[in-house]
Amino acid sequence: MKFHGYFRSSAAHRVRIALNLKGIAPELAYVHLRKGEQRGGAYAALNPQALVPALEVDGPDGPAVIAQSMAILEYLEETHPAVPLLPRDPLGRARVRSLALICVADIHPLQNLRVLAKIRADHGVDEAGAFAWARHWNEVGLAACEASLSGHRDTGRFSHGDAPGLADCCLVPQVFSAKRFGVDLARFPAVTRIFDACQALPAFDLAQPSKQPDAEN
Amino acid sequence: MKFHGYFRSSAAHRVRIALNLKGIAPELAYVHLRKGEQRGGAYAALNPQALVPALEVDGPDGPAVIAQSMAILEYLEETHPAVPLLPRDPLGRARVRSLALICVADIHPLQNLRVLAKIRADHGVDEAGAFAWARHWNEVGLAACEASLSGHRDTGRFSHGDAPGLADCCLVPQVFSAKRFGVDLARFPAVTRIFDACQALPAFDLAQPSKQPDAEN
Structure with missing residues (x-):
């Protein structure tokens, strides 16, 4: 698992908190938003939405990339339920x-x-x-x-x-x-x-x- | 179940589609956004976020109101799973x-x-x-x-x-x-x-x- 973020991105910050609460420590990568690194090169190829954050995971059919903080949070909740971030009801x-x-x-x-x-x-x-x-x-x-x-x-x-x-x-x-x-x-x-x-x-x-x-x- | 929407709201439109796909027919109410009806009176008391849509439901502890289209869509998915809108994996x-x-x-x-x-x-x-x-x-x-x-x-x-x-x-x-x-x-x-x-x-x-x-x- 590899997490692509930027220190000041609120969206990346949300996921960092969830990773910490759940005790998950992915490999970390940094995308410098002020330098526009999200819009070109390897990162845009990885995440066509060209925004941070993105989470690279090993899926059953090979590597996959999840964009959008809320989608990542729900994915972490579904795949790492031991420390729940949503109630049951x-x-x-x-x-x-x-x-x-x-x-x-x-x-x-x-x-x-x-x-x-x-x-x-x-x-x-x-x-x-x-x-x-x-x-x-x-x-x-x-x-x-x-x-x-x-x-x-x-x-x-x-x-x-x-x-x-x-x-x-x-x-x-x-x-x-x-x-x-x-x-x-x-x-x-x-x-x-x-x-x-x-x-x-x-x-x-x-x-x-x-x-x-x-x-x- | 009572759904509060506005014809031109994209957020309400999302939920209307999901209700139709799932075959759910709630009571309907209309909030005139251009007249500012969302910001005052009975509707703002119902939904403190003062935006549409909102879904009134009968919960186990009494009536409840769900705001935010994405939260409503996920709620409908969890409570009416027969026509799924999310895959399983x-x-x-x-x-x-x-x-x-x-x-x-x-x-x-x-x-x-x-x-x-x-x-x-x-x-x-x-x-x-x-x-x-x-x-x-x-x-x-x-x-x-x-x-x-x-x-x-x-x-x-x-x-x-x-x-x-x-x-x-x-x-x-x-x-x-x-x-x-x-x-x-x-x-x-x-x-x-x-x-x-x-x-x-x-x-x-x-x-x-x-x-x-x-x-x-």
């Missing part, structure tokens, strides 16, 4: 996936590197303008997370109950992004409490961007 | 989810109503400018779909094999959006072929935006 699973998808489908796609680059190129805004755009969608999405977590009977020490799961794997990287873009997290007390509970665990702490071998300022 | 499931997520996480979030409204408000572009932005992300994402589908041994009559599945539930609504934004689909022959195969099926045809009771021009 269908409604609980739906709640966890729904929470995860706020980050995966509603926040992160609007603030990743290629989108901020296009905002700057198309509309002549500077970095501060691109950050304001990113901050807006982080605030809208984290408000949805807060409303879904706060006061819900299934929210526990973590997003769903008292063990970390797939929703936490997605929430924590999003909070790292939100901080980077200057979001005032005091507006989101349930999100902040869960983030702190997660980061107290080595599986989360060791997955954070600044602790990766390819980290830069 | 973990790698096949990962491929189908990965294909679906190109639309769910990489294209649609960048071109939905609230994002186009913000592009227009922040940057003073007109509808044509907003459509150009939407067209760009549709083209980038559909190129990723095409590269992942074309020539892959698991691509069949549909995205994965010869029966329609979860990837098709997500691809078809995206092609409807792409057409609306003026994307030249001739660049994507595998996508177009699969779209045509899907639309030949009543489950897909009857789910299209113009055939919904709340459809408008």
Whole structure:
């Protein structure tokens, strides 16, 4: 198993947390997004979607590559179920996936590197303008997370109950992004409490961007 | 079971297709996105994420609401497995989810109503400018779909094999959006072929935006 990531990619960060929680240690490879390494050469041949992360696995019919963080997380859950990241009941699973998808489908796609680059190129805004755009969608999405977590009977020490799961794997990287873009997290007390509970665990702490071998300022 | 949708929402469209394929006929409710009905009143109380779609279900502990189309699709798959939308093998499931997520996480979030409204408000572009932005992300994402589908041994009559599945539930609504934004689909022959195969099926045809009771021009 070989994992292709980038230290600052939220999507790669989600998978790093899940790998750590499940005790899986794949070979690691790094794709430098700011240098555009994802768009050409060997990596684009490996993953035609030309984004990180990607997971290379040995399948029954030979080697295979899985793209998309959420597909990788579900694959890891199905093939390494010993430390579960989803509850057993269908409604609980739906709640966890729904929470995860706020980050995966509603926040992160609007603030990743290629989108901020296009905002700057198309509309002549500077970095501060691109950050304001990113901050807006982080605030809208984290408000949805807060409303879904706060006061819900299934929210526990973590997003769903008292063990970390797939929703936490997605929430924590999003909070790292939100901080980077200057979001005032005091507006989101349930999100902040869960983030702190997660980061107290080595599986989360060791997955954070600044602790990766390819980290830069 | 009660399904809250909007005729033009790609996310609601995905779920309509899955419901039709599985032969599930929930009570239907309509949320008028252009009038902002999702952001206030009874609907926002029901779904704190304030987006469509949402599925109300009777859970073992009482009524529950599932937000996020992908979470709803997975829930339907787990609770109504008779017509499967995912293959059985973990790698096949990962491929189908990965294909679906190109639309769910990489294209649609960048071109939905609230994002186009913000592009227009922040940057003073007109509808044509907003459509150009939407067209760009549709083209980038559909190129990723095409590269992942074309020539892959698991691509069949549909995205994965010869029966329609979860990837098709997500691809078809995206092609409807792409057409609306003026994307030249001739660049994507595998996508177009699969779209045509899907639309030949009543489950897909009857789910299209113009055939919904709340459809408008």
